[in-house]
Every structure is written in C-alpha cells, then in structure tokens.
Amino acid sequence: xxEVNNLxxxxxxxxxxxxxxxxxxxxxxxxxxxPNGAGKTTTIKAILGLINYEGEIKINGMDARKSxxxxxxxxxxxxxxxxxxxxxxxxxxxxxxxxLKGVENADLMSLLKEVGLEKDANRKVGEFSKGMIQRLGxxxxxxxxxxxxxxxxxxxxxxxxxxxEIRKKIKELNEKGVTIFxxxxxxSEVQELSDRVAIINRGKIVVLDSVEELSKKLDIQPKLRxxxxxxxxxxxxxxxxxxxxxxxxxxxxxxxVTCPPSAKLAIIxxxxxxxxxxxxxxxxEPTLEEIFVKVVKEDE
Amino acid sequence: MNEIIAVAKKEIMxxxxxxxxxxxxxxxxxxxxxxxxxxxxxxxxxxxLEATIVGMINLVTLLIPIIGLMLGYxxxxxxxxxxxxxxxxxxxxxxxxxxxxxFIGLSAVMALANFVGFGVAGIVIGINxxxxxWGDYFIFILASILLGMVFIAIAMxxxxxFSKRSTAMGGAIFAWFLFEMIWNMVVSGLLIAKYGFEKLxxxxxxxxxxxxxxxLINPIKAYSALxxxxxxxxxxxxxxxxxxxxxxxxxxxxLIWMVASLLLANYLFKNKxx
Numbered sequence: 072x073x074e075v076n077n078l079x080x081x082x083x084x085x086x087x088x089x090x091x092x093x094x095x096x097x098x099x100x101x102x103x104x105x106p107n108g109a110g111k112t113t114t115i116k117a118i119l120g121l122i123n124y125e126g127e128i129k130i131n132g133m134d135a136r137k138s139x140x141x142x143x144x145x146x147x148x149x150x151x152x153x154x155x156x157x158x159x160x161x162x163x164x165x166x167x168x169x170x171l172k173g174v175e176n177a178d179l180m181s182l183l184k185e186v187g188l189e190k191d192a193n194r195k196v197g198e199f200s201k202g203m204i205q206r207l208g209x210x211x212x213x214x215x216x217x218x219x220x221x222x223x224x225x226x227x228x229x230x231x232x233x234x235x236e237i238r239k240k241i242k243e244l245n246e247k248g249v250t251i252f253x254x255x256x257x258x259s260e261v262q263e264l265s266d267r268v269a270i271i272n273r274g275k276i277v278v279l280d281s282v283e284e285l286s287k288k289l290d291i292q293p294k295l296r297x298x299x300x301x302x303x304x305x306x307x308x309x310x311x312x313x314x315x316x317x318x319x320x321x322x323x324x325x326x327x328v329t330c331p332p333s334a335k336l337a338i339i340x341x342x343x344x345x346x347x348x349x350x351x352x353x354x355x356e357p358t359l360e361e362i363f364v365k366v367v368k369e370d371e
Numbered sequence: 372m373n374e375i376i377a378v379a380k381k382e383i384m385x386x387x388x389x390x391x392x393x394x395x396x397x398x399x400x401x402x403x404x405x406x407x408x409x410x411x412x413x414x415x416x417x418x419x420l421e422a423t424i425v426g427m428i429n430l431v432t433l434l435i436p437i438i439g440l441m442l443g444y445x446x447x448x449x450x451x452x453x454x455x456x457x458x459x460x461x462x463x464x465x466x467x468x469x470x471x472x473x474f475i476g477l478s479a480v481m482a483l484a485n486f487v488g489f490g491v492a493g494i495v496i497g498i499n500x501x502x503x504x505w506g507d508y509f510i511f512i513l514a515s516i517l518l519g520m521v522f523i524a525i526a527m528x529x530x531x532x533f534s535k536r537s538t539a540m541g542g543a544i545f546a547w548f549l550f551e552m553i554w555n556m557v558v559s560g561l562l563i564a565k566y567g568f569e570k571l572x573x574x575x576x577x578x579x580x581x582x583x584x585x586x587l588i589n590p591i592k593a594y595s596a597l598x599x600x601x602x603x604x605x606x607x608x609x610x611x612x613x614x615x616x617x618x619x620x621x622x623x624x625x626l627i628w629m630v631a632s633l634l635l636a637n638y639l640f641k642n643k644x645x
C-alpha cells in the first residue's frame with residue numbers, strides 16, 4: 072500500500088529523515104515509533120506530500136509526487152494536532168471537507184454519531200474541548216470510506232473511554248480491509264493494535280518487525296510473576312541458581328523472574344523445594360516499551 | 372474547479388460568522404453617510420453622490436487597502452500556525468486551488484461589504500437628493516472592490532512569503548506604508564532632485580511622463596486616477612493628464628499588481644514545507 076524508498080529530508084542543514092525505506096502492506100496496521108524529533112511526523116508529512124523530500128514514495132503503486140491528488144481521494148489523515156475553523160460548526164466543517172474530497176451525499180450525521188458528536192453537530196468548533204476536536208478529527212478522516220488511514224497520535228487528548236472507542240474503531244476498520252499507518256507515543260496502544268512496528272531514531276529506522284519477532288530478535292525475555300504465601304531468601308537463592316534465569320526480584324509476596332519459557336518448570340520446582348506455597352502464577356510477555364527502550368538506548 | 376468553489380464558500384462562511392462582512396459594511400455605510408451629510412464646504416446637509424465620491428476617494432484609498440490587507444495576511448500563514456492547513460492539504464486539493472479559492476472567497480467578502488455598505492448609503496443619499504448619477508456611483512464601487520482585491524492579493528503574497536503570522540502582519544503594515552506614503556515621497560523626491568523645487572513651482576511646468584508612470588504604478592494612485600477619469604465632476608476637476616493615463620492603463624496596473632502578487636504567492640506556497 073505504501074512504499075517508501077530512500078526517503079531523506081533536511082531542514083536548514085539538519086537531517087530529519089536519513090534515507091529510510093519501508094513497506095506498509097495492504098490491510099495491515101503498521102506503527103511508526105520513535106522518541107520526539109526522531110522523524111515520525113516528517114515521514115508522515117512526506118507521504119502526504121506536505122513537504123518537499125528526496126527519495127521515492129509510492130502509494131498503491133502510484134508515485135506520490137506525480138499523482139498526489141488522485142491518491143489523496145482514498146487516504147484519511149488525522150494530524151497530531153488537528154485543528155479546524157473556530158467559527159464553523161462541526162457539520163459545516165464536515166460538509167466543507169466532504170466537498171473537497173468529492174464525496175457526494177455523505178451521511179455526515181452518522182459519521183458524527185460514530186464518534187459521539189451527534190448532539191454537537193451544530194455547535195461552533197471554537198467551543199469544543201480538545202477531546203471533541205480529536206473525535207471530529209477522527210470523523211473527518213473517515214470521509215469517503217478511505218482505503219488507507221494515516222493516524223498521527225490518534226488518541227491524543229481523549230479520556231480513557233474515548234481512547235478505547237477510537238482503538239476499537241481502528242480495529243473494526245482494519246477488519247473491513249482498511250490499511251492503517253499510525254504513529255503513537257502510547258506504546259501499549261501500538262502493541263495492542265499493530266501488526267508490525269518500525270522504530271525510528273535520529274532519522275533512521277532501527278528495527279522493523281512484529282512485536283513478537285522483535286522480542287525474540289532483541290532477546291527480551293518474558294517474565295514470570297509468582298505470588299508466594301511465605302517468601303524467603305532461600306527461594307530467591309534457589310531460583311538464582313537456575314542457569315537460564317536472567318534476573319530475579321522479590322517484591323513483597325511477588326517473585327518476578329526474567330527467563331525463557333523453557334525454565335518455567337524448574338523455577339516452580341525450586342520455589343516448592345524451598346518451602347514456598349504458590350498462590351498465583353502468570354507469564355508477562357515483553358512489552359513494546361521494553362523493546363523501545365532497549366532499541367533506542369543501544370542506538371544512542 | 373469544485374475544490375476552488377468549496378474553499379471560496381468556506382472563506383465566505385467563516386467571514387460571515389466572524390462578523391467581518393457586517394462590520395466592514397457598517398463602516399462603509401456610516402462613513403459614506405457622514406461624508407455626504409457633513410463633508411460639504413457649503414454647510415451641513417446631503418450632497419449628491421458625485422460630490423460624496425469626491426469626498427470619499429481619499430478615505431477609501433486609506434481604508435480599503437487596510438481592509439484588504441487585514442482580510443488576507445493570515446489566509447495561509449494563519450492556517451499554517453493553527454494547524455488546519457496541514458489537514459486541508461491532506462485532501463485531494465492542489466495548493467493553487469486553495470490559493471485561488473481563498474482569493475475568490477475573500478474578494479467576494481470584500482465585494483459584498485462594498486456593495487452592502489456603499490449600497491445602503493447610496494440609497495439613503497438617493498432618497499434625499501434628486502438627480503443621482505447611479506452609473507458613476509456604480510463605477511466607484513467597482514473600482515473600490517478592484518482596489519480591495521489588489522490588496523487582498525498583496526496580503527496573500529505576504530501570507531505565503533512569511534512563516535509566522537506576526538511577521539506577515541508586519542509585512543502587510545509595511546505594504547500599507549509603502550503604497551500610502553513612501554512611494555509618493557520617493558517619486559516626488561526624484562522629481563525635485565531632477566528639476567529643483569523652484570522649477571516645479573513655475574506655472575507652465577509640465578511633469579515628464581516618467582513621473583506619471585512612476586506615480587501610477589502605485590495601485591492606490593492607479594485607483595484614484597481610474598475613479599477620477601471616469602466620474603464626471605472629478606474628471607472636470609483634475610484637468611489635463613498625459614493621454615496614456617487612461618482607463619485601460621490604470622486598469623492594467625491594478626490587474627498586473629493583482630495577478631503578479633497571486634502568481635508569486637503561488638510560487639512561494641508551492642515550495643513551502645508544512
């Protein structure tokens with residue numbers, strides 16, 4: 072769906088994006104992650120033709136530079152800091168944007184209903200809260216049933232319920248075949264939503280894969296969280312002796328062990344052998360946050 | 372074309388809702404009525420429209436450029452700063468279409484304010500005065516709209532040339548000073564430097580053609596000359612001018628300013644990163 076080849080962008084001699092290449096496949100959710108100033112927004116702006124750049128970007132096989140207008144008909148975009156016209160109502164704004172996109176007879180009220188703004192359709196956007204603006208931003212990017220959604224921080228400014236609804240909507244759209252390209256600083260959100268993740272740092276893509284594959288490649292082990300009735304130093308000592316165990320911490324009644332899945336049985340045996348009574352037991356998979364921190368630290 | 376119309380409609384709607392049109396119309400109507408009623412040297416009372424226009428020209432040449440510059444200076448850079456331009460450009464619309472739509476929309480706002488403001492005042496004057504020359508008044512309104520459009524285009528150029536709203540406003544204020552004051556001072560200064568002040572004061576002194584051309588390249592002067600040449604009592608008052616200073620010449624100057632400003636604005640906008 073999106074093919075970026077050797078994308079490079081400089082601002083006044085400072086390299087923002089340094090020759091990156093990646094592909095976003097049709098119908099996948101692809102996330103771009105990176106610290107502030109890593110080049111995420113510059114990459115999104117280049118894809119949308121909002122900036123001049125070196126390199127090549129193809130969307131649906133078409134050169135983004137040459138056929139920008141044709142391509143944009145099937146793209147929905149939610150900018151990081153979405154802004155509208157304070158004097159116009161939500162409905163007037165959607166009418167204007169629908170006209171720009173050439174969407175005829177769009178059911179704008181249902182679109183507003185989908186994001187919970189149907190009662191505010193005739194209110195001036197200048198009176199809206201940040202969360203309401205974000206919801207309107209999400210509504211506008213669905214105009215004309217786009218095939219590709221580019222979402223820059225899609226849940227920014229939303230409360231927990233609003234963020235949950237938007238995430239749910241993103242999943243539903245993806246299930247219907249919409250390709251999603253998103254950037255978010257909420258790593259749990261990216262982990263929940265995305266099929267593949269690219270981590271960008273200082274203008275370069277450092278890693279690109281699924282969260283599971285990235286954990287394997289980077290050797291980030293899952294954690295065992297074992298709740299024990301009477302924890303003791305003996306338990307800690309025995310578990311530490313197991314070869315494949317990387318790290319052990321005892322926090323109150325909870326023993327947290329970083330280890331490969333194959334070491335589970337040996338750990339349980341060691342706890343019981345030391346006289347510990349297991350109350351609860353669970354495996355915590357590596358989080359994207361751990362991957363992200365490791366990748367960025369190693370790169371720097 | 373649909374995209375241009377959509378952007379133009381949005382500009383009109385935005386300026387209607389923020390009361391720009393109403394406020395500007397009211398200013399035009401009140402000033403015209405005040406000048407018509409109190410502006411006569413013969414005493415207080417209604418003057419006919421032609422005499423009112425004579426009194427209005429100086430005021431319009433001050434006011435219309437300010438309104439045009441205020442309408443247009445934030446049209447691009449203001450949206451860029453607020454963040455709405457990024458969203459707009461993610462839609463299937465070309466940058467030149469946005470520029471054209473905004474220019475048409477803002478020009479329509481200017482035209483509406485002129486027609487409503489001067490129109491209401493004209494009707495009031497027409498009720499109180501006999502034998503009104505509506506044709507002259509119509510020419511005056513059209514020329515004023517054209518002057519407004521020139522300054523909207525210049526303001527849009529500022530809006531594309533600068534990356535901050537505040538600097539674009541500074542550019543617009545400088546443009547106003549340039550055309551209202553600095554230009555005339557420079558051209559008159561050149562004339563004095565060439566001929567000396569005493570020669571200029573001689574009764575039979577005729578200014579050279581370059582002086583007229585240099586003066587009239589200023590769109591405000593071209594507007595004044597255009598109105599003066601086409602409105603009967605003013606044309607009688609201003610006397611002889613070189614033969615090339617005619618309606619097409621003044622119209623061409625105004626149109627060249629408008630088109631050149633828009634073309635340059637488009638060039639800058641097309642190469643702008645958001």
